[in-house]
Amino acid sequence: MATGGNDAESVTCAVCLEIYRDPKFLPCHHTFCAQCITDVANRHTGGTFPCPSCRESTSLPKGGVAALQANFYLKKQSENSKEMCKIHTQRELEFYCVRCQEAICINCKMTKHEQHQTEDLHTAIQQKHKELLTDKSRLQKAVSDIITRVETTRAEQQAVLVKKTAVEKNIRDRHAVMVAAADKFRDEALDSLQSVSTHIDSDIGWKLKLQECDLEELLDIQRQVERACTSGKARDVISVVQEMRTGRGSEQAVKKLTSQKLRTICRPVLRFKVTSDVILQKARGFMGTVTKMEMEVEASEVRMLKRFPCGQESDIEVFCLGHVDSDPPGVRVSYERRQLKTSQFFWYLPHCLSLV
Incomplete structure (x- = not known):
């Protein structure tokens, strides 16, 4: 395996994805765990197998995997990268306690976890890694579903805002229609009121003028009677008496003026076809x-x-x-x-x- 990147990647086998255990060089200069090379070689026949990294055909020497050149640098790096027990700091973590679900060292296995079921840590981690890959795929699908829902909800939110704007415009348009109609009806009613009032006022004015003429005539006769009574002159008295008997002051003439019936006076009113409710x-x-x-x-x-x-x-x-x-x-x-x-x-x- 070509080394590079951070320290964790540089001491990690490309096959098992764990820290190197007995790292060996292949002829193509890629490095893998001795056990990983053995597993790959056993899956192929004819004494050759492809390099897991570059796919170059590789043959094992007579001594098998053990005869391959060791990568001492990565071996040293792997040893330095091994996880040590927090309790027994000089012991490497080698086992996995199934009951407690934690990595332990040989001392932990022989003491605190003596009666517990344990597994090889490397094997357990490989299984856990597979489970994590499954969980990762499941989470990725869930995240994708939620993202789709979020986008859909945002689109719905925007659609609601658009609809709200449209409905608000519709409401305002309807209000404008009603206001315009009400203004029109108001103007028509006021015009009608003015027309009716003008006609009534003209009729009343004509009646009032006639009544004022009758009143003035009676007042004139009344003044003549008062002057005759005051002066006492024969000529004035005879003239006024004659007027009161046969002229404008006669009982018949006065009765005619005062007996005229009052005509009905019209007033403007507002009629409704329906109630305000x-x-x-x-x-x-x-x-x-x-x-x-x-x-x-x-x-x-x-x-x-x-x-x-x-x-x-x-x-x-x-x-x-x-x-x-x-x-x-x-x-x-x-x-x-x-x-x-x-x-x-x-x-x-x-x-x-x-x-x-």
Whole structure:
């Protein structure tokens, strides 16, 4: 094995991935544990085997693996890299206690772990290494699944924000429509009020003018009577008496002025077809109600539904997904959708309603 990298890598066999045990050179100058070379050679026939690193064909000498040149440098490095017992600091860790699940030395095996089942540490670590590789693969798959879920959830979050913006715009547009309609109705009502008031005022003015003329005539006659009574002159008295008997002051003429019936006076009033509560209810219905709907959907068929009161099939905008069995009654038009695997939030908002 070519050495390099950190110290742990430089004293690690490429076959067993453990610290070298009796490291031997192959003719290609790669180094492996003597036992690892033996295991590789035993898996091949014909006296040759490929180098585990460079795949160069290699033949063992007559003395077998034991006759291969030892790598004394790596042997020394391996000895320096051996893990020592924390209790018996001069003893190398050689065994694995199955019961206590820890690496121990020969002294630990003969004392504290005497009655415990033990295994060769090298063999146990190889098995643990295989288990770790399996766990690593499992964790990698779990991490990949979680990353996918995180990305999906983020996409859902963005979709909710986009939908919120769209619904908010729809609400504001509806409010603007209602305000514009209310302003229009207000202006029309005020114009109508002005027209009716002008007509009534003109009629009342004409009546008032006639009444004021009648009043002025009676006051004039009254003044003539008072002057005649005050002066006492024969000419004035006779003239006024004559006026009071046959002229403007006669009983018949005065009765005619005072007996005229008062005509009905019109006043402007505001009439309603519906009460304010009904109008507010219609306005609320037009604005729509924002609700949240959470769905947990696996890889099965669901249906996207239009929901709206009966008779208003053409006046609704779809903002939601729903289930046929759980949704409240009303006219529904379903659209098939498949493979929805997550929860979503939706808003119900009517497309348009009329104010009566």
